[in-house]
Amino acid sequence: MKSILTGLADVIFPGRCVTCGVVLGPDKTLHFCHTCFSRINFIQSPLCNRCGIPFNSPDGGDHICGDCLTSETYFSVARAVGRYETTILDAIHRFKYGGKIAIGEILGRLMADFAYPAFDIQEYSLIIPAPLHPKRLRERGFNQSLILALAVSKRFSLALDFTTLKRRIHTKPQVSLGGKERKVNVQGAFEVSEEKKIRGKSIVLVDDVYTTGSTVNECARVLTKSKAAEVAVLTLARALQPDSRSDISDQR
Ligand SMILES: [Zn+2]
Ligand SMILES: [Zn+2]
Incomplete structure:
Protein backbone atom coordinates (compact mmCIF):
# COMPACT_ATOMS: atom_id res chain seq x y z
CA MET A 1 0.00 0.00 0.00
CA LYS A 2 2.76 2.35 1.00
CA SER A 3 4.64 1.77 -2.26
CA ILE A 4 1.48 2.42 -4.26
CA LEU A 5 1.05 5.73 -2.45
CA THR A 6 4.71 6.61 -2.90
CA GLY A 7 4.44 5.70 -6.58
CA LEU A 8 1.35 7.85 -6.88
CA ALA A 9 3.11 10.74 -5.18
CA ASP A 10 5.94 10.39 -7.72
CA VAL A 11 3.45 10.81 -10.55
CA ILE A 12 1.67 13.75 -8.93
CA PHE A 13 4.80 15.37 -7.43
CA PRO A 14 7.76 14.08 -9.44
CA GLY A 15 11.17 15.14 -8.13
CA ARG A 16 12.35 18.09 -10.12
CA CYS A 17 15.75 19.70 -10.43
CA VAL A 18 15.91 22.58 -7.95
CA THR A 19 17.29 25.00 -10.50
CA CYS A 20 16.11 24.07 -14.02
CA GLY A 21 12.95 22.15 -13.09
CA VAL A 22 13.67 19.10 -15.25
CA VAL A 23 11.97 15.91 -13.95
CA LEU A 24 14.47 13.73 -12.07
CA GLY A 25 14.72 9.96 -11.83
CA PRO A 26 13.40 7.83 -8.97
CA ASP A 27 16.45 8.50 -6.73
CA LYS A 28 14.96 10.80 -4.08
CA THR A 29 18.37 11.76 -2.70
CA LEU A 30 19.13 13.81 -5.83
CA HIS A 31 17.87 17.35 -6.04
CA PHE A 32 19.77 18.63 -9.06
CA CYS A 33 19.94 17.22 -12.58
CA HIS A 34 23.35 16.12 -13.78
CA THR A 35 23.87 19.27 -15.86
CA CYS A 36 23.03 21.69 -13.03
CA PHE A 37 25.06 19.70 -10.48
CA SER A 38 28.10 19.63 -12.76
CA ARG A 39 27.94 23.45 -12.96
CA ILE A 40 28.46 23.85 -9.20
CA ASN A 41 31.98 25.10 -8.53
CA PHE A 42 32.75 23.50 -5.18
CA ILE A 43 35.42 25.27 -3.17
CA GLN A 44 38.55 23.24 -2.60
CA SER A 45 42.17 23.78 -1.63
CA PRO A 46 44.31 25.70 -2.24
CA LEU A 47 42.54 28.41 -0.31
CA CYS A 48 43.17 31.05 2.35
CA ASN A 49 43.45 29.30 5.72
CA ARG A 50 41.45 32.10 7.28
CA CYS A 51 38.79 33.57 4.95
CA GLY A 52 38.62 30.52 2.67
CA ILE A 53 38.98 32.36 -0.63
CA PRO A 54 40.15 29.84 -3.23
CA PHE A 55 43.38 30.57 -5.09
CA ASN A 56 43.58 30.17 -8.84
CA SER A 57 47.15 28.95 -8.81
CA PRO A 58 47.58 25.38 -7.51
CA ASP A 59 51.12 26.28 -6.32
CA GLY A 60 51.79 27.23 -2.73
CA GLY A 61 48.99 25.20 -1.11
CA ASP A 62 46.77 26.77 1.57
CA HIS A 63 48.10 30.02 2.99
CA ILE A 64 46.86 33.33 4.40
CA CYS A 65 45.69 35.69 1.63
CA GLY A 66 46.92 39.25 1.30
CA ASP A 67 43.62 40.66 2.52
CA CYS A 68 43.63 38.62 5.73
CA LEU A 69 47.24 39.68 6.40
CA THR A 70 46.30 43.36 6.37
CA SER A 71 42.73 43.52 7.69
CA GLU A 72 41.28 42.88 11.12
CA THR A 73 39.33 39.64 11.18
CA TYR A 74 37.30 38.56 14.19
CA PHE A 75 36.48 35.06 12.95
CA SER A 76 39.03 32.25 13.08
CA VAL A 77 38.07 30.63 9.82
CA ALA A 78 35.48 31.01 7.04
CA ARG A 79 34.42 28.25 4.69
CA ALA A 80 31.84 27.96 1.90
CA VAL A 81 30.42 25.14 -0.19
CA GLY A 82 30.65 26.69 -3.64
CA ARG A 83 31.22 29.81 -5.66
CA TYR A 84 28.31 32.21 -5.87
CA GLU A 85 27.59 31.59 -9.53
CA THR A 86 25.64 29.25 -11.86
CA THR A 87 23.57 26.64 -10.00
CA ILE A 88 24.29 27.87 -6.45
CA LEU A 89 23.41 31.46 -7.35
CA ASP A 90 20.20 30.33 -9.07
CA ALA A 91 19.18 28.13 -6.16
CA ILE A 92 19.84 30.89 -3.59
CA HIS A 93 17.76 33.36 -5.60
CA ARG A 94 14.83 30.94 -5.84
CA PHE A 95 15.07 30.27 -2.13
CA LYS A 96 15.70 33.77 -0.82
CA TYR A 97 13.77 36.00 -3.21
CA GLY A 98 11.30 33.42 -4.55
CA GLY A 99 10.33 32.26 -1.05
CA LYS A 100 11.01 28.59 -1.84
CA ILE A 101 11.84 27.35 1.65
CA ALA A 102 12.04 23.71 0.47
CA ILE A 103 15.02 24.73 -1.69
CA GLY A 104 16.63 26.29 1.39
CA GLU A 105 16.26 22.99 3.24
CA ILE A 106 18.01 21.16 0.39
CA LEU A 107 20.77 23.78 0.35
CA GLY A 108 21.12 23.46 4.13
CA ARG A 109 21.66 19.72 3.78
CA LEU A 110 24.26 20.40 1.08
CA MET A 111 26.04 22.67 3.59
CA ALA A 112 25.83 20.04 6.32
CA ASP A 113 27.21 17.26 4.07
CA PHE A 114 30.06 19.13 2.43
CA ALA A 115 33.65 18.21 3.38
CA TYR A 116 35.25 21.60 4.08
CA PRO A 117 39.05 21.81 3.77
CA ALA A 118 40.64 22.08 7.25
CA PHE A 119 37.36 22.72 9.04
CA ASP A 120 35.40 20.38 11.29
CA ILE A 121 31.93 21.51 12.41
CA GLN A 122 31.94 18.89 15.19
CA GLU A 123 34.58 20.87 17.10
CA TYR A 124 32.04 23.64 17.79
CA SER A 125 29.36 23.94 20.45
CA LEU A 126 26.80 26.38 19.08
CA ILE A 127 25.28 27.37 15.73
CA ILE A 128 24.08 30.95 15.20
CA PRO A 129 22.49 32.21 11.96
CA ALA A 130 23.30 35.76 10.81
CA PRO A 131 20.22 37.68 11.98
CA LEU A 132 17.84 39.79 9.92
CA HIS A 133 16.34 43.03 11.18
CA PRO A 134 12.68 42.46 12.23
CA LYS A 135 11.55 44.73 9.36
CA ARG A 136 13.41 42.64 6.77
CA LEU A 137 12.13 39.46 8.42
CA ARG A 138 8.55 40.70 8.04
CA GLU A 139 9.13 41.55 4.38
CA ARG A 140 10.72 38.18 3.53
CA GLY A 141 8.75 36.04 5.96
CA PHE A 142 11.76 33.94 6.94
CA ASN A 143 15.46 34.24 7.72
CA GLN A 144 17.32 32.37 4.99
CA SER A 145 20.35 31.86 7.26
CA LEU A 146 18.18 30.23 9.92
CA ILE A 147 16.82 27.67 7.40
CA LEU A 148 20.42 26.77 6.45
CA ALA A 149 21.60 26.75 10.09
CA LEU A 150 18.75 24.42 11.07
CA ALA A 151 20.00 21.72 8.69
CA VAL A 152 23.57 22.03 9.98
CA SER A 153 22.48 21.96 13.62
CA LYS A 154 20.30 18.90 13.00
CA ARG A 155 23.01 16.95 11.19
CA PHE A 156 25.64 17.51 13.89
CA SER A 157 23.24 17.61 16.89
CA LEU A 158 24.57 21.04 17.78
CA ALA A 159 22.63 23.63 19.76
CA LEU A 160 21.07 26.39 17.66
CA ASP A 161 20.55 29.91 18.98
CA PHE A 162 18.68 32.33 16.72
CA THR A 163 17.55 34.84 19.33
CA THR A 164 20.63 36.06 21.22
CA LEU A 165 22.45 37.73 18.33
CA LYS A 166 20.19 40.48 17.07
CA ARG A 167 20.22 42.97 14.26
CA ARG A 168 19.32 46.28 15.85
CA ILE A 169 19.80 48.59 12.86
CA HIS A 170 17.91 48.21 9.58
CA THR A 171 20.79 48.81 7.19
CA LYS A 172 20.76 49.28 3.44
CA PRO A 173 20.99 45.97 1.55
CA GLN A 174 24.70 45.11 1.25
CA VAL A 175 24.13 43.98 -2.32
CA SER A 176 23.85 47.61 -3.50
CA LEU A 177 27.17 48.69 -1.95
CA GLY A 178 30.89 48.48 -2.65
CA GLY A 179 33.51 46.94 -0.35
CA LYS A 180 34.28 49.96 1.90
CA GLU A 181 30.63 51.05 2.08
CA ARG A 182 29.61 47.54 3.15
CA LYS A 183 31.96 47.71 6.13
CA VAL A 184 30.61 51.09 7.26
CA ASN A 185 27.01 50.04 6.58
CA VAL A 186 27.05 47.16 9.10
CA GLN A 187 29.11 48.87 11.82
CA GLY A 188 27.17 48.68 15.06
CA ALA A 189 24.27 46.86 13.34
CA PHE A 190 24.35 43.83 15.67
CA GLU A 191 24.07 43.23 19.39
CA VAL A 192 24.06 40.34 21.83
CA SER A 193 21.06 40.37 24.14
CA GLU A 194 22.43 37.99 26.80
CA GLU A 195 26.19 37.69 27.10
CA LYS A 196 26.00 34.55 29.27
CA LYS A 197 24.61 32.59 26.30
CA ILE A 198 27.70 33.44 24.23
CA ARG A 199 30.50 33.41 26.83
CA GLY A 200 32.95 30.53 26.32
CA LYS A 201 31.09 29.10 23.32
CA SER A 202 32.76 27.91 20.11
CA ILE A 203 30.35 29.27 17.55
CA VAL A 204 29.64 28.47 13.91
CA THR A 212 33.44 40.93 1.37
CA ALA A 220 31.97 37.89 14.86
CA ARG A 221 33.26 41.13 16.44
CA VAL A 222 30.12 41.46 18.56
CA LEU A 223 30.20 37.76 19.56
CA THR A 224 33.90 38.00 20.46
CA LYS A 225 33.17 41.11 22.56
CA SER A 226 30.63 38.94 24.42
CA LYS A 227 33.48 36.51 25.22
CA ALA A 228 32.83 33.79 22.63
CA ALA A 229 35.79 31.38 22.71
CA GLU A 230 35.85 31.24 18.91
CA VAL A 231 33.71 32.25 15.95
CA ALA A 232 33.92 30.35 12.66
CA VAL A 233 31.92 31.35 9.60
CA LEU A 234 30.08 28.94 7.35
CA THR A 235 28.31 30.11 4.21
CA LEU A 236 26.67 28.29 1.36
CA ALA A 237 28.26 30.49 -1.27
CA ARG A 238 31.37 32.54 -1.73
CA ALA A 239 31.26 35.54 -4.08
CA LEU A 240 34.63 36.17 -5.62
CA GLN A 241 35.68 39.72 -6.21
CA PRO A 242 38.99 39.74 -8.02
CA ASP A 243 39.23 43.55 -7.69
CA SER A 244 38.98 43.76 -3.95
CA ARG A 245 40.60 40.49 -2.90
CA SER A 246 44.28 39.95 -3.39
CA ASP A 247 45.98 36.60 -3.63
CA ILE A 248 49.63 36.78 -2.71
CA SER A 249 50.38 33.62 -4.65
CA ASP A 250 49.13 35.35 -7.80
CA GLN A 251 51.29 38.41 -7.10
CA ARG A 252 54.52 36.50 -7.14
ZN1 LIG B 1 18.84 21.07 -13.65
ZN1 LIG C 1 41.94 35.37 3.44
Missing part, protein backbone atom coordinates in the same frame (compact mmCIF):
# COMPACT_ATOMS: atom_id res chain seq x y z
CA LEU A 205 28.04 31.57 12.41
CA VAL A 206 25.92 30.63 9.38
CA ASP A 207 25.08 32.96 6.48
CA ASP A 208 23.99 32.39 2.89
CA VAL A 209 26.64 34.33 0.97
CA TYR A 210 30.12 35.60 1.87
CA THR A 211 30.98 38.57 -0.32
CA GLY A 213 32.92 39.32 4.77
CA SER A 214 31.77 42.64 6.31
CA THR A 215 28.52 41.27 7.73
CA VAL A 216 29.93 38.08 9.24
CA ASN A 217 33.02 39.92 10.50
CA GLU A 218 30.85 42.47 12.31
CA CYS A 219 28.75 39.63 13.81
Whole structure:
Protein backbone atom coordinates (compact mmCIF):
# COMPACT_ATOMS: atom_id res chain seq x y z
CA MET A 1 0.00 0.00 0.00
CA LYS A 2 2.76 2.35 1.00
CA SER A 3 4.64 1.77 -2.26
CA ILE A 4 1.48 2.42 -4.26
CA LEU A 5 1.05 5.73 -2.45
CA THR A 6 4.71 6.61 -2.90
CA GLY A 7 4.44 5.70 -6.58
CA LEU A 8 1.35 7.85 -6.88
CA ALA A 9 3.11 10.74 -5.18
CA ASP A 10 5.94 10.39 -7.72
CA VAL A 11 3.45 10.81 -10.55
CA ILE A 12 1.67 13.75 -8.93
CA PHE A 13 4.80 15.37 -7.43
CA PRO A 14 7.76 14.08 -9.44
CA GLY A 15 11.17 15.14 -8.13
CA ARG A 16 12.35 18.09 -10.12
CA CYS A 17 15.75 19.70 -10.43
CA VAL A 18 15.91 22.58 -7.95
CA THR A 19 17.29 25.00 -10.50
CA CYS A 20 16.11 24.07 -14.02
CA GLY A 21 12.95 22.15 -13.09
CA VAL A 22 13.67 19.10 -15.25
CA VAL A 23 11.97 15.91 -13.95
CA LEU A 24 14.47 13.73 -12.07
CA GLY A 25 14.72 9.96 -11.83
CA PRO A 26 13.40 7.83 -8.97
CA ASP A 27 16.45 8.50 -6.73
CA LYS A 28 14.96 10.80 -4.08
CA THR A 29 18.37 11.76 -2.70
CA LEU A 30 19.13 13.81 -5.83
CA HIS A 31 17.87 17.35 -6.04
CA PHE A 32 19.77 18.63 -9.06
CA CYS A 33 19.94 17.22 -12.58
CA HIS A 34 23.35 16.12 -13.78
CA THR A 35 23.87 19.27 -15.86
CA CYS A 36 23.03 21.69 -13.03
CA PHE A 37 25.06 19.70 -10.48
CA SER A 38 28.10 19.63 -12.76
CA ARG A 39 27.94 23.45 -12.96
CA ILE A 40 28.46 23.85 -9.20
CA ASN A 41 31.98 25.10 -8.53
CA PHE A 42 32.75 23.50 -5.18
CA ILE A 43 35.42 25.27 -3.17
CA GLN A 44 38.55 23.24 -2.60
CA SER A 45 42.17 23.78 -1.63
CA PRO A 46 44.31 25.70 -2.24
CA LEU A 47 42.54 28.41 -0.31
CA CYS A 48 43.17 31.05 2.35
CA ASN A 49 43.45 29.30 5.72
CA ARG A 50 41.45 32.10 7.28
CA CYS A 51 38.79 33.57 4.95
CA GLY A 52 38.62 30.52 2.67
CA ILE A 53 38.98 32.36 -0.63
CA PRO A 54 40.15 29.84 -3.23
CA PHE A 55 43.38 30.57 -5.09
CA ASN A 56 43.58 30.17 -8.84
CA SER A 57 47.15 28.95 -8.81
CA PRO A 58 47.58 25.38 -7.51
CA ASP A 59 51.12 26.28 -6.32
CA GLY A 60 51.79 27.23 -2.73
CA GLY A 61 48.99 25.20 -1.11
CA ASP A 62 46.77 26.77 1.57
CA HIS A 63 48.10 30.02 2.99
CA ILE A 64 46.86 33.33 4.40
CA CYS A 65 45.69 35.69 1.63
CA GLY A 66 46.92 39.25 1.30
CA ASP A 67 43.62 40.66 2.52
CA CYS A 68 43.63 38.62 5.73
CA LEU A 69 47.24 39.68 6.40
CA THR A 70 46.30 43.36 6.37
CA SER A 71 42.73 43.52 7.69
CA GLU A 72 41.28 42.88 11.12
CA THR A 73 39.33 39.64 11.18
CA TYR A 74 37.30 38.56 14.19
CA PHE A 75 36.48 35.06 12.95
CA SER A 76 39.03 32.25 13.08
CA VAL A 77 38.07 30.63 9.82
CA ALA A 78 35.48 31.01 7.04
CA ARG A 79 34.42 28.25 4.69
CA ALA A 80 31.84 27.96 1.90
CA VAL A 81 30.42 25.14 -0.19
CA GLY A 82 30.65 26.69 -3.64
CA ARG A 83 31.22 29.81 -5.66
CA TYR A 84 28.31 32.21 -5.87
CA GLU A 85 27.59 31.59 -9.53
CA THR A 86 25.64 29.25 -11.86
CA THR A 87 23.57 26.64 -10.00
CA ILE A 88 24.29 27.87 -6.45
CA LEU A 89 23.41 31.46 -7.35
CA ASP A 90 20.20 30.33 -9.07
CA ALA A 91 19.18 28.13 -6.16
CA ILE A 92 19.84 30.89 -3.59
CA HIS A 93 17.76 33.36 -5.60
CA ARG A 94 14.83 30.94 -5.84
CA PHE A 95 15.07 30.27 -2.13
CA LYS A 96 15.70 33.77 -0.82
CA TYR A 97 13.77 36.00 -3.21
CA GLY A 98 11.30 33.42 -4.55
CA GLY A 99 10.33 32.26 -1.05
CA LYS A 100 11.01 28.59 -1.84
CA ILE A 101 11.84 27.35 1.65
CA ALA A 102 12.04 23.71 0.47
CA ILE A 103 15.02 24.73 -1.69
CA GLY A 104 16.63 26.29 1.39
CA GLU A 105 16.26 22.99 3.24
CA ILE A 106 18.01 21.16 0.39
CA LEU A 107 20.77 23.78 0.35
CA GLY A 108 21.12 23.46 4.13
CA ARG A 109 21.66 19.72 3.78
CA LEU A 110 24.26 20.40 1.08
CA MET A 111 26.04 22.67 3.59
CA ALA A 112 25.83 20.04 6.32
CA ASP A 113 27.21 17.26 4.07
CA PHE A 114 30.06 19.13 2.43
CA ALA A 115 33.65 18.21 3.38
CA TYR A 116 35.25 21.60 4.08
CA PRO A 117 39.05 21.81 3.77
CA ALA A 118 40.64 22.08 7.25
CA PHE A 119 37.36 22.72 9.04
CA ASP A 120 35.40 20.38 11.29
CA ILE A 121 31.93 21.51 12.41
CA GLN A 122 31.94 18.89 15.19
CA GLU A 123 34.58 20.87 17.10
CA TYR A 124 32.04 23.64 17.79
CA SER A 125 29.36 23.94 20.45
CA LEU A 126 26.80 26.38 19.08
CA ILE A 127 25.28 27.37 15.73
CA ILE A 128 24.08 30.95 15.20
CA PRO A 129 22.49 32.21 11.96
CA ALA A 130 23.30 35.76 10.81
CA PRO A 131 20.22 37.68 11.98
CA LEU A 132 17.84 39.79 9.92
CA HIS A 133 16.34 43.03 11.18
CA PRO A 134 12.68 42.46 12.23
CA LYS A 135 11.55 44.73 9.36
CA ARG A 136 13.41 42.64 6.77
CA LEU A 137 12.13 39.46 8.42
CA ARG A 138 8.55 40.70 8.04
CA GLU A 139 9.13 41.55 4.38
CA ARG A 140 10.72 38.18 3.53
CA GLY A 141 8.75 36.04 5.96
CA PHE A 142 11.76 33.94 6.94
CA ASN A 143 15.46 34.24 7.72
CA GLN A 144 17.32 32.37 4.99
CA SER A 145 20.35 31.86 7.26
CA LEU A 146 18.18 30.23 9.92
CA ILE A 147 16.82 27.67 7.40
CA LEU A 148 20.42 26.77 6.45
CA ALA A 149 21.60 26.75 10.09
CA LEU A 150 18.75 24.42 11.07
CA ALA A 151 20.00 21.72 8.69
CA VAL A 152 23.57 22.03 9.98
CA SER A 153 22.48 21.96 13.62
CA LYS A 154 20.30 18.90 13.00
CA ARG A 155 23.01 16.95 11.19
CA PHE A 156 25.64 17.51 13.89
CA SER A 157 23.24 17.61 16.89
CA LEU A 158 24.57 21.04 17.78
CA ALA A 159 22.63 23.63 19.76
CA LEU A 160 21.07 26.39 17.66
CA ASP A 161 20.55 29.91 18.98
CA PHE A 162 18.68 32.33 16.72
CA THR A 163 17.55 34.84 19.33
CA THR A 164 20.63 36.06 21.22
CA LEU A 165 22.45 37.73 18.33
CA LYS A 166 20.19 40.48 17.07
CA ARG A 167 20.22 42.97 14.26
CA ARG A 168 19.32 46.28 15.85
CA ILE A 169 19.80 48.59 12.86
CA HIS A 170 17.91 48.21 9.58
CA THR A 171 20.79 48.81 7.19
CA LYS A 172 20.76 49.28 3.44
CA PRO A 173 20.99 45.97 1.55
CA GLN A 174 24.70 45.11 1.25
CA VAL A 175 24.13 43.98 -2.32
CA SER A 176 23.85 47.61 -3.50
CA LEU A 177 27.17 48.69 -1.95
CA GLY A 178 30.89 48.48 -2.65
CA GLY A 179 33.51 46.94 -0.35
CA LYS A 180 34.28 49.96 1.90
CA GLU A 181 30.63 51.05 2.08
CA ARG A 182 29.61 47.54 3.15
CA LYS A 183 31.96 47.71 6.13
CA VAL A 184 30.61 51.09 7.26
CA ASN A 185 27.01 50.04 6.58
CA VAL A 186 27.05 47.16 9.10
CA GLN A 187 29.11 48.87 11.82
CA GLY A 188 27.17 48.68 15.06
CA ALA A 189 24.27 46.86 13.34
CA PHE A 190 24.35 43.83 15.67
CA GLU A 191 24.07 43.23 19.39
CA VAL A 192 24.06 40.34 21.83
CA SER A 193 21.06 40.37 24.14
CA GLU A 194 22.43 37.99 26.80
CA GLU A 195 26.19 37.69 27.10
CA LYS A 196 26.00 34.55 29.27
CA LYS A 197 24.61 32.59 26.30
CA ILE A 198 27.70 33.44 24.23
CA ARG A 199 30.50 33.41 26.83
CA GLY A 200 32.95 30.53 26.32
CA LYS A 201 31.09 29.10 23.32
CA SER A 202 32.76 27.91 20.11
CA ILE A 203 30.35 29.27 17.55
CA VAL A 204 29.64 28.47 13.91
CA LEU A 205 28.04 31.57 12.41
CA VAL A 206 25.92 30.63 9.38
CA ASP A 207 25.08 32.96 6.48
CA ASP A 208 23.99 32.39 2.89
CA VAL A 209 26.64 34.33 0.97
CA TYR A 210 30.12 35.60 1.87
CA THR A 211 30.98 38.57 -0.32
CA THR A 212 33.44 40.93 1.37
CA GLY A 213 32.92 39.32 4.77
CA SER A 214 31.77 42.64 6.31
CA THR A 215 28.52 41.27 7.73
CA VAL A 216 29.93 38.08 9.24
CA ASN A 217 33.02 39.92 10.50
CA GLU A 218 30.85 42.47 12.31
CA CYS A 219 28.75 39.63 13.81
CA ALA A 220 31.97 37.89 14.86
CA ARG A 221 33.26 41.13 16.44
CA VAL A 222 30.12 41.46 18.56
CA LEU A 223 30.20 37.76 19.56
CA THR A 224 33.90 38.00 20.46
CA LYS A 225 33.17 41.11 22.56
CA SER A 226 30.63 38.94 24.42
CA LYS A 227 33.48 36.51 25.22
CA ALA A 228 32.83 33.79 22.63
CA ALA A 229 35.79 31.38 22.71
CA GLU A 230 35.85 31.24 18.91
CA VAL A 231 33.71 32.25 15.95
CA ALA A 232 33.92 30.35 12.66
CA VAL A 233 31.92 31.35 9.60
CA LEU A 234 30.08 28.94 7.35
CA THR A 235 28.31 30.11 4.21
CA LEU A 236 26.67 28.29 1.36
CA ALA A 237 28.26 30.49 -1.27
CA ARG A 238 31.37 32.54 -1.73
CA ALA A 239 31.26 35.54 -4.08
CA LEU A 240 34.63 36.17 -5.62
CA GLN A 241 35.68 39.72 -6.21
CA PRO A 242 38.99 39.74 -8.02
CA ASP A 243 39.23 43.55 -7.69
CA SER A 244 38.98 43.76 -3.95
CA ARG A 245 40.60 40.49 -2.90
CA SER A 246 44.28 39.95 -3.39
CA ASP A 247 45.98 36.60 -3.63
CA ILE A 248 49.63 36.78 -2.71
CA SER A 249 50.38 33.62 -4.65
CA ASP A 250 49.13 35.35 -7.80
CA GLN A 251 51.29 38.41 -7.10
CA ARG A 252 54.52 36.50 -7.14
ZN1 LIG B 1 18.84 21.07 -13.65
ZN1 LIG C 1 41.94 35.37 3.44
